[in-house]
Amino acid sequence: MNRLCFTLTHLLWIAVLCCSCQRLPERITDLPYTSFTENTGVKPAQLTLRNERCTLILANNSAIIKCNGIPVVMPDKLSKDPNSGKWDLPLRSVQTVLFTLMSPPQKLKAKTILIDPGHGGKDHGAPTPFSKGMSEKILNLDLALRLGEELQKYGFTVHYTRSDDSLIKLNRRGNAVAADIFISVHHNSAANPDAAGFEVFCLTPENEKRFAQIRSGVQLAYALQCAQKEVSDSPGRGVKFANFQVLRDAKCPAVLIEAGFLSNREEALRCADVSYRKRLAAALARAIRENVLL
Ligand SMILES: [Zn+2]
Incomplete structure (x- = not known):
């Protein structure tokens, strides 16, 4: 019985992991980056997201980003809440632009x-x-x-x-x-x-x-x-x-x-x-x- 529970728990975890792999990010902090660097010492403030595939440079109040040096003009502007300090970007830009650029190309x-x-x-x-x-x-x-x-x-x-x-x-x-x-x-x-x-x-x-x-x-x-x-x-x-x-x-x-x-x-x-x-x-x-x- 213990063995059965153990196996079922494992299967459940595998299912959860599989679902989470396919989940699309909803906000910038959900993106698959390995480093998240803010530079608030420049105007406008900059955000750099890096992973093994690309370096993305974004700026506060701007829709223009650079992906490995190539400009991309997103459908929306990035903004940084002055009170909470949180970066905000509408879902469509997170999912269709940033997530695409940061993910391995899907053939x-x-x-x-x-x-x-x-x-x-x-x-x-x-x-x-x-x-x-x-x-x-x-x-x-x-x-x-x-x-x-x-x-x-x-x-x-x-x-x-x-x-x-x-x-x-x-x-x-x-x-x-x-x-x-x-x-x-x-x-x-x-x-x-x-x-x-x-x-x-x-x-x-x-x-x-x-x-x-x-x-x-x-x-x-x-x-x-x-x-x-x-x-x-x-x-x-x-x-x-x-x-x-x-x-x-x-x-x-x-x-x-x-x-x-x-x-x-x-x-x-x-x-x-x-x-x-x-x-x-x-x-x-x-x-x-x-x-x-x-
Ligand atoms: Zn034409």
Whole structure:
């Protein structure tokens, strides 16, 4: 009888441990860090979380963090309660951003990838003042087709929302075909000619039912942002969140790439360079492959 109780107690403990392994953190102090360092001697106060996978640097009253030096703009600002001294961050940022970045990458099960070259037809996209005869829609299509070719070499099935110069409605892109990963490809533009850098958007996590899907998107976005650094010394603008329709419509992990600013002379020339687009497409495809269990 004692032996039976002992065995049952053990089984119960194993069950409890298994459940706790799968539990998602609810606050910053639940995250899987090995060191938690506050620096209140600087303004704004900083918080550094470390584990074997990354060093995260966060700041009071800011949504911008650095993960191994790569910027990530969370959907929410971090705050430190001046009375209790406790750090506070809404659940969605804890679970979809910080927990994803601090956890070992979970390989996605993916076979089919839907690539969406932005704009097309009469919608030319961002202006290209530094490359005559070029337009955002042409660059998007070229980079998208190159990315697709590289992914096919790895054995992925690739679909495109457009593979020629046609205009596809926004609401026919994110869900054009059933896919395991959705990637929208764009190039950027800004009034400030100095604005530069590659960035990747994920869907703003508003519905808790989609947190798992968004976590996979964040993992992919971070990998793509790192991959771009391999082929350019341009400072990456990082991973960001937006409520873009194409991301909202996608029923799978989804990201939107802004491959560079066409309003920045140096970057516009780089984006217009075929050899750069080739290298970028290969690096992005490699990053996707590394995050997928084919
Ligand atoms: Zn665009």
